[in-house]
Structure formats: structure tokens, C-alpha cells
Amino acid sequence: MTAETTPVATHPVPISLSPSSMGTFTSCPLAFRFSYIERLPEAPSAPASKGTLVHLALQRLLWRPPAERTIENALADLETATNELAAHPEFSELELTDEEWAGFHADAAVLVRRYFEIEDPRDVRVLGLELRVSAETAEGVVIRGIIDRLELDANGELVVTDYKTGSAPSEGWEQKSLAGVHIYSLMCERMFGRRPARVQLLYLSRPERIIMAPSDQSLRGVEMKTDAVMRAVRTACMRDDFRPRPSALCNFCSFQEFCPAFGGRPEEARPTLLARLAERQGRPQLPLAFV
């Protein structure tokens, strides 16, 4: 008689997924391993930090009573957000020249001004900002995320809004971006017992609004996809099989120098990135045995 054994995973399986982790795994399993399993530190990037800054400015704007949601107050909120975030590593560790910092802040102000070309914030009936939401799928997979904004429309229906500070996507990428927002609809329905009537992406750089109405089919689709991604993640962890999948996203990947598709060695990623983090933070570097 042979004893049955349970295969032991080579990597720890994540306990939950998020729209961004699912997007990363689907785009490139190796980038997922670096980011979400090994949790390797990435140097902050100016576009991502600018997005954080603009999100906080708009959050502050919508905390205000509707009548006070003016462009002047939005720019004042941007300044407050700039001061609040200055000491955060996402900003303090950015290596920008004075000229680049000036461009960074000018761009952030342009994005805030463009927001007003998409909608009048005085009409937004805010229910929640930066809401932490989660849900469990039919197969017990936990998905978590943060909704930028949940509001009521003029008919009293729920609307989920996500701000995008990068450029508006091409048609192919549009569906991918909306897939993430549909997951928020699912979490919203599970948590609040009501399906949002609309999900919308506000692309501040264009400026442009992309709207979609979630349906039984779209929510069933994201639930099935979430379960399928988790099954694939578990298999990859079990087999230590996280293959690189080169695409246009490689141009924005923090791990490119360690990626075999670019002649790199994945095993060098952890010690190198931890040493760089210690250097950025001005801490003494730990001996390699500890990293």
C-alpha cells in the first residue's frame, strides 16, 4: 500500500488576490512572483507617485461639502497633499532634479484641472472614498481591493469610480482596465448587497470617461476568472513555474534586469533589490546571509 502525500508548494500561495495582482499574473507570471510572492522592493517611479498624489488631492476635494468643490480648492488640496506625502518613501526616495520636480508638480496640477473637464464634482453624491472591499468567490478565493470612490447617481443607483492618471488605453487595454473595475462591482455587490448600476474609469490625462454597466454575465465572468487565476497561481507555486511573458509591459517592469527574457538572473533580484532599498534609506546593508 502506498501512502498518499500532499505535494508541498515551492512558494507560499498568496491568501488573497486583488485586481492588480490578477492583472500582473495574467500579464506575466514571473513579474507576479517578484511582486506578490517574493514581495521584492521596487524603487518608486515618478508616474506612480504622481498618481498617488493626484488621488489624495481628489480625495480631499470630495471630502469637502459640494459647494466648495472648486478648481481653486482642488489646487489647494493638491498642495496640502504634496506636503502630507513629502516624507513618504514613495516621494522622498524619488531621485528627481529640481527641474524634474517642477515638471512633476506642474503635471499633477494639469491632471487635477483636467478632472474638472470630465465632471462637475459638486454633483457627486459621495458614499465612500478609498473604500477597502473584499469578497469570496464560489471556490472560496478571497479578493481584496480599494475602491477610489463609491457614489449614488441621480436615480439613487450605486456607481463605482476609478481614477486613472496614466494615458487612456487603446481598445484592447480598455477591456483589461474594465475587468479590474468589474471585480470592484462584484465586491461591492457582495459587501453592500446591491450591484452598482455603472462602473466608470476617469482618465484624467485625456480627459475621458469610460463607462460600463455590470451584468450577471460580466460578474459571473470575473468570478470564474478569479477562480481560474487562483488555480493557476497555486499550480505555479507548487511547480515553481513562473515563466516570463514578454510584452509591451516589459518597458515599465522594475524587474527587467533580472528577467531571463532579457538575459537576467532571477536569483539575483532579492539581494540586489534589498541592497538598493537599504542604500535609498541610508541604512547599513545587511550581510547576504540575512536577505
Ligand code: SF4
Ligand atoms: S521584463 Fe517582461 S517578461 Fe520579464 S518579468 Fe518583467 S514583465 Fe515579465
